Amino acid sequence: MAAVHSKLASFENALKYIHLISHFDVVHRSQDKMYFVTKTEAPFDILAADSFCGQFGGYLAEIDDEEEYKFIVNFLWKVGGHAFMTGGYDINREKHWVYWRSGKPVEYLRWSESNPDNYRGVEDCMEISLSRGGFNDVDCKSSKKFLCEK
Incomplete structure (x- = not known):
């Protein structure tokens, strides 16, 4: 019976993963981390995006060091696109x-280069910009x- 429960649990985890890759x-x-990026751009909403990540057991990315940054950038180049929103923001205090x-x-x-610049006073969210070669502050409602x- 334990073997059946184990196989069922593995199957359920596989189904979750299949659902995940249909969106990401x-x-x-x-280091036992997984990263996933949306397959399409949409108007960004930090609360909704974090909630969507949470449906799959994750959260908006928090990049801790150069090694993690380089790993993520390499992945993002393979995925395609030019900019990707993270979980960083300065909404409460510039x-x-x-x-x-x-x-x-x-x-x-x-x-x-030249960032963060808070262009027009509305750039409070952080993206990884492949075209700019680093983080960029952007309007939190950007389509990304x-x-x-x-």
């Missing part, structure tokens, strides 16, 4: 970047793909 491109990292889920300060900051981690 997915990659695993050696230039005080924190992560949506954890509330931790963003300590690893790899800003692209978004990056989750689990």
Whole structure:
């Protein structure tokens, strides 16, 4: 009976994964992390995006160091696109970047040239911009793909 329950649990996990890849491109990292990025762009809403990541056991990406950043950028180049929203924002206090889920300060900051610039006073969310070569602050309502981690 235990073997049947084990096989059923494996099958249920596989079904969750199949549902996940219908919405996201997915990659695993050696440190037991998984990253997934939406397959299509849509108007970004940080609360809704984080909730959507949460349906699959994840949250908007929180990039902790150079190694993680390089791994993610390599994945994003393979996925295709030019910019991907993360969980970083400074909505509550300008230039005080924190992560949506954890509330931790963003300590690893790899800003692209001339950023953050808070263009027109409305750029409070953080994206990874492949074309700019680093993080960029953008309007939180931009149409973008978004990056989750689990």
